[in-house]
Each structure stands twice: as C-alpha cells, then as structure tokens.
Amino acid sequence: MRLRWLLPVAFSTFSLAQSFTVQNSNTTSDLRGLSAVSPHIAWASGTHGTYLRSIDGGETWTVGTVPGAETLDFRDVEAFSADEAYLLAAGPSEQSRIYKTTDGGRNWTLQFTNHDPKGFYDCIAFWDPMHGIAVGDPVHGQFALVATNDGGASWNPVPSVSRPRSLATEGAFAGSGTCLSIQGESVWLVTGGNAARVFRSSNRGNTWAAADAPILHDS
Template identity: 55%
Template sequence: MKSLLLVAATTASLLVAPPAADARGPAWEPRPTGVDARLRGLSAVDARVAWAGGSGGVVLRTVDGGRTWASVSPPGAAGLDFRDVEAFDARTAVVLSIGPGESSRVYRTSDGGRTWVESFRNTDPKAFYDCVAFFDRFRGLAMSDPVDGRFRVLATRDGGRSWRPVPPENFPPALPGEAGFAASGQCVATAGPEDAWIATGGGATARVLHSADGGRHWAVADTPLLSSASAGVFAVAFRTPRRGVAVGGDHANPAGPVANLALSRDGGRSWASAARPPEGYRSGVAWRGSSVVAVGPTGSDVSRDGGRHWRRFDATGFDTVDCPAGTATCWAAGERGRVGVLTGR
C-alpha cells in the first residue's frame, strides 16, 4: 500500500512506552546484521539459514544461525525496497521489491545471492506489488493492489523464473480504497498444495480473499478487524488449510487498543475475534507448532491455544516474523537492521 511508504520511517515517533517484557518464557536474542536498513522481508529456512530484505536494496543471508551475515544484494538495486523474501534453501531465493510502476520487481538467485536474474518488472503505473508466497519450490503467487477495481495476482510454476497474470475476472470486486499492506511480506499466505489467502485493508471493511485452487479463482470474506486508510489486515498465516489467524490494526496508532486479530477455522470463509487479543498494531504473525507468535513495533505476543488468548513476552519492536515448519525456531526482523531469534518456550 502506497500510504505505508510515507509513514514507515516515522512509526517510532508515534509510539508510547510499551509495557515491560515478561521475563518468563520466550525472548528474542539479537543477531546483529551490521546494516541500518529496515528489514521487512524475511524467510527462515531452518535454525541456521535465513534471508532478509529491506530498504536501500539490501538483501542479507546467514548460514550460521545469524552469527554472521553476508550482503547478497542484487546489483544496481540500491533504490529498491525489498519487502518480501521467499527462500527455499541456502542457495535459492526469490525477492520482491515494492512500489509503483517499475519499482515493483522480482529477482531470483540459485547460487546464494552471488548472481541474480530479474524475472519480473512491473510496467503498469497503476500496479503496486506488495507480497509474494509459494506453495512449494515451483508454484507461487505475487500480489498487487487493485488495478481497475480488481486485485492483480501473478502466478509462477517454475520457481519464480517466469510469471503470468491471473485473469482479473477471477477476483471479486475490490472495495473503494482497498489494498494490501507491504508491511511484513505476509499479506499473501499459502497452506497445503492449493490454498492461498490475501490480506486487505484501506476500505470500509478489512477482508481476506481465499483461493482453493492454487490462485486461479478467489472468494472474499469480511473480518472484524478495524479498517481505514491506515488500518486493516496486515498479515495472515494458516497452520493448515482450515486453521488460520489474521493480524493488523492501525499503523498510524500503533499502541491503540483496536480490533487487531481474528481467527478462522474454516479456511478463511469466516472470521471471529479472539477472546483476548494482543494490544496494539501487529504487522507479522507465524505459527510455531501449535503456538502462534505475533510481532509489531510495540512488542511481541504469543498464544498457546491457537490464537484465542495472547500474552506479551517481549517489548522489542519487529516488523515481520517467520518460524520454519518442523522446528522450534522463530526469526524476526525490523528497523535499523534488527534481527532476533526466539529462545525459550
């Protein structure tokens, strides 16, 4: 979403002092990156390998659990903002830069970032790409804000080497002002071989679009989250094709107690509020086994019961979070090159 670009750099000035972090249980352990970029793109392969992307054309990679980081940015990308990263292993990754017109691009590497191939460059001045997600190593989707009243989605079947548009008539009409938020690389999510979701805000209602056929056709459902020009669903994550969580709030009022979380038990066809949600704007969310972790500029929260009840565990601000499947590890990234690895249970 274009408005997010204007406020991202000033978010810190809007914050009030957050509550003190809970000393018990999980906590973020810093993994210094040596850069000052705001890192909103993050993809963790496992406990040792992770990729991050952000402002100033920065792309980073670690293969030793974050103890050291290598700058693997595509050449000539200093003016780009890499808001999403999808990594498959230590050598293969796809990165998305956001922005209007030709600022929206996709790059792919298969040699750990030593070389990159630009596989997509947007030429439509009306389009603004926000997020990318993959079902597997080959099939993926990249989402743009609506163009002429419909969301625009590109699909790949060759691991991001080439992209084709999904027919616009396969989408429900967008609401006036509706768009995605390029806040964490999590406004598109997948689960299983065919299910995908798109998170939206900016319109009269915060909504989630769902595809059950690999991104070819889409339906839409309302959520109870606050929606406005600066509010909506910022991130969505599904543990299974039926069980998911959506987080958001108002990034212009990051500490405000607004409706910021909803749960689905039917694949996104319906959404309900949590019994005790986090407090404040949350831009990123990920499943850690049966638990859920949410992050935002005012702190991090964990739910042990599938998203119904939440507890603040750390006051450190992050923009995005990723917990690799099959591990107990979570990674988070944010402003000033901040990266953390979750320790404790």
C-alpha cells in the same frame, strides 16, 4: 540496525525457548521481509536493494545489494535453501520487481518487472520452488496477480476472471510481505483500507471467496 524484531520471529518457529538473543544485522538499511528455512538458514530483505543471509542460526549475517536495485525496497523474501531465494520489491510502476538467486546471492536474475503505471505489488508466496504467486494493489477494481509455474522463468498475469474484485480504496498490505499466506493448495490474501477483508482460494488462485475481518481498518 539490529534484528530485534526479525530474529524472535525467525527462530522461535523452531524452538520452544522463551529467551531470545539480539543479533547484529551489519546493515543500516530498514529491514522489511524475513524467510526462515531451517533453524540455521534464514534470509531477510530491506531498503536500498538490501538482502541478508545467515547459515548459522543468525550468529553471522552476510549482507549484500542486488546489482541495479540499489533504489528498490525489498518488502518480501521467500527462501527455499541457503542457495535459492526470491525477492519482491514493492513500489509504483517499474519499482515493483521480482528477483531470484540460486547461488546464495552471488548472482541475481531479474524475473519480473511491473510495467503498469498504476500497478504496485505488495507480496509474494510459493507452494513450492516452482509454483508461486504475487499480488498487487487493485487496478481497475481488481487485485493484480501474477503467477509462475516454472520457478520464476516466467510470471504470467492471472486472467481477469480469476482475480478478486476490490472495494473502493481497498488495498493489500505492503509493509512486510505478510499479506499472502499459503498452506496446502490454498492461498489467503488480507487487505486493508476502508475495508479489511480476507480472501481465500482453495485452488491456487483460480477462484476466491471473501470474508469481512472484524478488525480496525481505514488507517
């Protein structure tokens, strides 16, 4: 599969050029997530436990499979360097997992597994390499949230009082790891389903405010 949709997003961030180069991903897996660290370093993720890494601006991509994750769908990747990256697998129950590497993908540590049979995690985002948050579809009327303050050594459920409540059939978007965005101390969560809303927290997920989004939904 070629990175026709990945690379324009990745490297246009660092250049005002109006032309793009199609680059070969060297994998047949469907690609879902993308994280560009610099003009030279980028990571991607996809089905069948696949991850990709480039350290030369996409001229070449190293492809690998996380051991024990061959059946998982990595919908989100968040990278901080050529060595350090997190992967989030989306799926029901224990298919939702978080992995981390600190050596460029040579070794991966399983940091989090969702054990709630009703849970389905969608996205992950970080304020910095130590502090991050992951969101899942609603369970019992509230979005699932777990957070880390120690680089993923522990992922702890956000207390119920701090988790945003959902409307009926409202859920997060798990297609490409883009339902969470972080800037400064704030984090935004976008939803879809019978309602399309934007949640914003200005204090790293302790409290949330919701606003309706005037876009098509229920599809």
